[in-house]
Amino acid sequence: MEAARDLSKSKIDQPIGAVLVIGGGIGGMQASLDLADSGFYVYMVDNSPTIGGVMAQLDKTFPTNDCSMCIMSPKLVECGRHLNIRVITNADVEGIEGEPGRFSVTLTRRPRYIHLDRCTGCGECAKHCPVTAIDAYNEKLSRRAAIYIKYAQAIPKVYLIDREQCIGCGLCERVCLAKAVNYEESRIVEKIDVGSVILSPGYEVFDAHLRPEFGYGVYPNVVTSIEFERLLSATGPHRGHLLRPSDGTVPERIAFIQCVGSRDSNCGNDYCSSICCMYATKEAIIAREHVHFVKPTIFYMDVRAYGKGFDAYYERAKSEYGVRFIKCMVSRIREQYKTKNLLLTYLNEGGNLVEEEFELVVLSVGMVPSKTTMEMAKQLGVELDGYGYCKTRPFEPTSTSKPGIYVCGAFEAPKDIPETVTQASGAVADATGALSNARGTLATKKEYPIEVDVASEDPRIGVFVCHCGINIGGFVNVPAVKEYARTLKNVAYVDENLYTCSTDTQEKIKNAVNEHHLNRVIVASCSPRTHEPMFRETIRDAGLNKYLFEMANIRDQCSWVHMSQKKEATEKAKNLVRMAVANARLIQPLGEIALSVTQKGLVIGGGVAGMTAALKLAEQGYEVFLIEKEAQLGGNLRNLHYTLEGEDIQAFLKNLINRVTGHPSIQVITNALVVDFSGSKGNFSTGVMVAPTMYYRKIEHGVAILATGADEWKPNEYLYGEDPRILTQIELENRIANQPDEMARANQIVIIQCVGSRNEERPYCSRTCCATAIKNGLKMKELNPGANITILYRDMRTYGLMESYYAKARDEGILFIRYEPEKKPLVSKNGQELTVSFLDRILNEEMEIKPDLLILSSATISRENEELATMLKVPRTAEGFFLEAHMKLRPVDFATDGLYLAGSGHGPKLISESISQASATVSRACTILSKEKILVGGVAAMVEGERCAACLTCVRVCPYNVPVINAKGEAEIDLAKCKGCGSCAAECPARAIELMHFRDGQLWAKSQALIYSIEQSA
């Protein structure tokens, strides 16, 4: 009885193992995937008809110029077909009840007038729709039908009727062979139960009409930066041709005006939007790449290139692409009546008013939280700041004011893609920390029938040719292709379907496999990019190994691109089917080996990032080893005392250390040095030497997080070290905290920025120094309100919401004077007198200050990490910071699976950013640790040991350093590490390596079948 009551009680106490993610942009997608991959069920709600957010509209991303859609679409597809993610689009969140761990959320789904489960996304309806409406995806620069899909890669790939534009002609219903149109659909209210909520609703761009002096909406050739992004895009209104709106000519002189709707108290947006400097630079570069004679000019206030690799990108824009940067505020724009060219009035560097002509003006519009987002936050009871961003605290950057509701992305504060992705993963760690004992309770795991052994059988191939409505059938003679397939060797069954991807066809395929004992299946249809995973699942359900599937791409690569050549298209479709059959005959089932996972984590580095990661990983229920090379925990935080916002760092640090050392699942090992490292994801082994006795210890773990931190550079310029009045920022902060009275006696203070940063030796921005200078400047003002403080700077980079402190510093009388790197300030010492001399650019005169204190904002430099990097085989940047797997979308992952990075070891950053990043590594690590077993193998390289001459070619050629020569003197490839690119197989001189599923024989047969069929060759 007692026990029964306990049981029911624990059931009530148990939190719900599901999480609601609001917003389907890049942040929402990352959060959802991390959640679903670590054992939670996800409801992903977006108010738009498709997920993807703003990133789906971007052409390229800075600073790598990666194509935005290319890097994002794999995530779109994964979200769309993940078993444990339910994507709910076109829906709004109406309200929330309950408490953390057990929320009940009310949603309203707006009608889309299309059956979600029937529409195949073939697009026949849109072709017949007589309505032309404005396309919001292309920022109103092009037209679309009333029945539409936002963009080609959209998830869900389901059309939608715009009822405001629809004239109700009924054509779409008549042409839709899938019977997906449903004019009668209505609003549906739904309640869902979740344990926690993550807000990732993103942002809107500032409405440029609110700055009337720029003539947006009046002059056709004044566009916003997001419109310009669409103009540059290959899927944009002009298919990637850079043409201006007024007359469709190529603009030569393009002006970018920065800070439109940012850093502007007149429109209420005092903050910096953080991304505009970089995206304008990117757009200027891309425009130059499109049209070589384009001359871009960027009018800016400060160039805020503060992120990793940003400064180098900015310098390249100037030197390689000839982008002109002019520091000034443009006061107005006039249009020339005849040419529609634009005249910009501005004060040039010399202080003269000039007027310059441009063919096109791009307004770099800032970020604003959308009205609907603010409404929703109100419904949820989440507090907002004065601008409408979600209120958070520096040490808890992903927690909202309401327990159980977390936030990430541009709704928290303006930020770019990698920071959004980082914060999204970070929010997941926080959102699941309290739900960890509900992990796996709602997530479903698919059960499959036992695989049939087909290895000894002759190939019996089934070929299913798809009409895709009329997408294929209208251009390719499908029955003829089907009959042709029947004649090919080893083909045992053929069929044709209206839509091979529909649910009932999956049943037909399964039945055919069983009835006709098929052991290979070919679908001739659309594209493996979107449909291969689904068909593989179907044959796996029928008991076949999922690799026994092959696709002939007769739509994307045939009917769609050869619409005007029906006869040739049919011939090509036959050829493609023949190639698929030739390959299918040789496909082998591939095993995936299940390796058990050591469900423990290792964290290297005991600073704020390392401790946060260790603590949050332990809260997820895993055992953690935290190793620190110093005698005590804390890292750089030991020298910091307060944040810009005024939070007490030492109190935070003390509390954090107590929680870490007091946690039963965390083992802290100080004075420890990593000496060896081996293994792969799920199963690593690390050796550490522990001082002072130097005993050796072996640690087994499934993941490793590197949080080795960074140091403040000790300057070798500006007389540093030669006078006690010359201090670095950290030294100043320590003095302010420990000897405030002494510091209060300083009346003349000079702070020099960019000491050791942004120069030839260290061509990067140290990111935190501008905020630190303002923080310490304000503190000195607090101690001595009469002090004269002068900050000599190059660009003030107080990005995001920190901009308000820059404004406050100016209000309090701190002087900001800009210097050029060619004309740095001079520091001299004459007897006891210190002198700082510099050029005042406004007065155009040399000035001198005799300071009581000279503060140097010194660079952040990477620690000695080369040995560690070599041991773990992880790459570093030229500057010595660790290099992530992908700058944009995998910001805390190393290229090697199971290894993650956080904190300043990745690049200079603020405490709040280090905490976000550390939390992010935890949720990434949980995607591995939450599994008892992981599958490895599949498409991987295999070595035939007997043929191997141990020539080391594979060792050299592998981009991931996977092959090793084993004790037998043969190359060995760890399946858990291999990424399946096939580089080694292609280079192996003895042909001892084969890439599974893409073996030599298969590719040869396929290319041979391109010319003649197997029978003919015999």
Place this chain on the structure above:
Amino acid sequence: MRLSYPTNVKIVKVPCTGRVDILLILKAFESGVDGVYLAGCLEGECHFLRGNLMAKKRVQYVKTLLDEVGLGSGRVEMVNMSSAQGQRFAEVAREMTEKIRVLGPSPVKRSKVEGRK
């Protein structure tokens, strides 16, 4: 995007152009194709870090071989494009087809056909 290009271009899917070895290209010529081109990621953006650069080198080498056997180096090319450059894909397909058309059918194919007679 459904941009039209000539029907004689047929695609053999590989995980990375780094998988395409010299022998595979030669085998294709042996079976009688008139031209081969490898479409890889943009340089510096290889999904597998540097497979496309390896492929580029191999294509250069195959060019010398094709010159030696008299097929002509113009029948093989390495091109780079991103997955968002549908336009470029179609352009390259057209250009390559035109180029091969000027070079005429592969002598290998001719001798194969004659051999079969």
